Amino acid sequence: MTTTSKRRWIPGLLVATWVMVLPACDDDPATVSDTVVDAAAPNGPPDAASGPACFANPATHAELINACTDAVKIEKNPTLPLLRPDGTLPPLP
Amino acid sequence: MGVLASSHATAQPALCSALPNPVFIQVGSTLLPLLRQMARKLRDSTLDPMTVVFTDGRSCAMIDAIRSGTPLVGNLSYAPSTAEDPTWTPDRPLVTCTTGPGGVPLQMIHSDVFVESCTSEPLPPGIGVFTGPVLPFVFVTSPGSSQQAITAEEAYFAFGFGQVGSAAPWVDESFLFARPNTSGTKITFGANIGVPANRWKGAQLEKTTDVVNAVAASVSPEATLGIVGGSDYDGNRDKLKALAFRAFGQRYAFFPDSTPSAFDKRNVRDGHYLIWAPAVFLVAGADAAGVPAEPRIARLRAILRSEVPIPEAGFEATRMMVEGGFVPECAMGVKRTGQAGRLQLNRPGRPCGCFFEKVTGGSPSCAACTDDSMCEGGICNLGFCEANPQ
Numbered sequence: 001m002t003t004t005s006k007r008r009w010i011p012g013l014l015v016a017t018w019v020m021v022l023p024a025c026d027d028d029p030a031t032v033s034d035t036v037v038d039a040a041a042p043n044g045p046p047d048a049a050s051g052p053a054c055f056a057n058p059a060t061h062a063e064l065i066n067a068c069t070d071a072v073k074i075e076k077n078p079t080l081p082l083l084r085p086d087g088t089l090p091p092l093p
Numbered sequence: 094m095g096v097l098a099s100s101h102a103t104a105q106p107a108l109c110s111a112l113p114n115p116v117f118i119q120v121g122s123t124l125l126p127l128l129r130q131m132a133r134k135l136r137d138s139t140l141d142p143m144t145v146v147f148t149d150g151r152s153c154a155m156i157d158a159i160r161s162g163t164p165l166v167g168n169l170s171y172a173p174s175t176a177e178d179p180t181w182t183p184d185r186p187l188v189t190c191t192t193g194p195g196g197v198p199l200q201m202i203h204s205d206v207f208v209e210s211c212t213s214e215p216l217p218p219g220i221g222v223f224t225g226p227v228l229p230f231v232f233v234t235s236p237g238s239s240q241q242a243i244t245a246e247e248a249y250f251a252f253g254f255g256q257v258g259s260a261a262p263w264v265d266e267s268f269l270f271a272r273p274n275t276s277g278t279k280i281t282f283g284a285n286i287g288v289p290a291n292r293w294k295g296a297q298l299e300k301t302t303d304v305v306n307a308v309a310a311s312v313s314p315e316a317t318l319g320i321v322g323g324s325d326y327d328g329n330r331d332k333l334k335a336l337a338f339r340a341f342g343q344r345y346a347f348f349p350d351s352t353p354s355a356f357d358k359r360n361v362r363d364g365h366y367l368i369w370a371p372a373v374f375l376v377a378g379a380d381a382a383g384v385p386a387e388p389r390i391a392r393l394r395a396i397l398r399s400e401v402p403i404p405e406a407g408f409e410a411t412r413m414m415v416e417g418g419f420v421p422e423c424a425m426g427v428k429r430t431g432q433a434g435r436l437q438l439n440r441p442g443r444p445c446g447c448f449f450e451k452v453t454g455g456s457p458s459c460a461a462c463t464d465d466s467m468c469e470g471g472i473c474n475l476g477f478c479e480a481n482p483q
Contacts, residue, residue, distance in 0.1 A: 054344070061435035064364035064427055065343045071360055072352045073345035074242040074337045080250055081259045089246065092253045092292050
């Protein structure tokens with residue numbers, strides 16, 4: 001496990017893509033929102049801007065953890081002040 | 094060496110090696126409830142009775158012990174047979190025996206973590222490894238908290254930085270409840286959030302029950318965060334609130350179960366919930382394939398891997414695992430080969446997902462069966478038609 005979150009987040013596209021992506025995956029009652037979505041927060045789901053909403057026939061790790069499901073899922077996008085601007089994690093103190 | 098038993102007798106404890114067909118093992122605390130049940134059944138077995146003589150320990154210390162051939166010395170525990178104590182139940186004290194000054198050979202250990210989490214040294218010849226049922230682990234908070242989920246990033250800042258991590262509301266280190274650095278629970282969480290066990294902030298509580306009690310009694314519910322095994326959470330749902338977890342690279346947070354009130358471990362089984370690890374067993378006297386030469390240890394291996402789900406009438410071993418909060422490998426749709434390792438699809442030789450769902454209160458759509466011919470090309474396992482993995 002590295003301490004660096006591998007994510008490619010494009011802040012400029014974030015607001016628009018967040019709005020587009022969520023309805024594609026959240027049209028079921030099993031999605032609940034933990035907090036008000038802060039679309040400008042830097043630590044949203046990785047690759048949300050480019051990846052599909054969910055994977056119907058998952059095979060790889062990334063697909064398995066983001067596979068389509070009707071299980072309860074919670075959307076959370078917290079504000080973390082120490083997160084780096086590019087969305088990666090700083091080393092432990 | 095932990096203390097598990099109080100002697101039934103007031104006289105000197107018996108010699109462990111003098112018990113009927115003894116096997117000597119050491120296990121982590123997460124396996125103890127299951128082992129107590131199985132030990133009684135194995136003692137009473139009419140096919141191959143054995144006395145499972147055991148004690149508890151910490152994962153890495155046990156791995157060191159079996160690698161180095163260190164014998165077990167001191168007082169150990171075993172379950173009485175029905176003939177010895179017909180009223181004994183697994184929640185009652187075990188019986189104590191003594192090894193004598195020379196100790197007894199350590200034949201098998203159970204670890205919550207993979208060997209590589211404890212040492213980079215290769216295993217010496219004759220030490221075999223196998224994995225058993227999966228155990229989930231859960232971030233918990235006080236039932237009074239409004240929080241529903243935690244992301245891996247939040248946990249990284251909360252437990253890795255403490256107060257300065259600013260991962261609100263988990264910023265008061267006096268309300269972050271973890272375990273000692275050698276705890277398999279802590280190592281497993283640490284691997285999933287990127288914080289090595291020796292770098293954690295917060296309180297280090299000796300036992301899981303200490304974490305349960307601290308979280309349940311917290312005077313600051315919103316700031317409270319603890320780590321426990323899934324079976325400990327399931328047994329204390331009235332005192333604890335589970336937090337859904339979003340792993341690195343994941344879009345949403347999920348509970349171990351499909352809903353907060355279910356017990357189906359569906360998200361563990363299909364890969365949506367990432368904080369879990371298989372029980373890892375090391376055996377002495379194993380062949381090159383890791384299979385133990387000692388027949389009774391080999392039988393234990395087969396039972397723990399659900400290769401013999403019902404060893405004999407009245408001993409439903411796989412049901413015991415499921416009811417104990419474990420997920421047998423045969424019910425897992427995913428697998429991993431290292432601590433918090435990347436997931437791969439799992440195709441068990443004899444799947445038992447339908448049985449698992451039935452035991453955990455679900456209503457599987459699988460047909461009931463008594464043999465494979467009833468399953469239209471599928472296989473009949475534990476009373477249900479399952480897809481044929483071939």
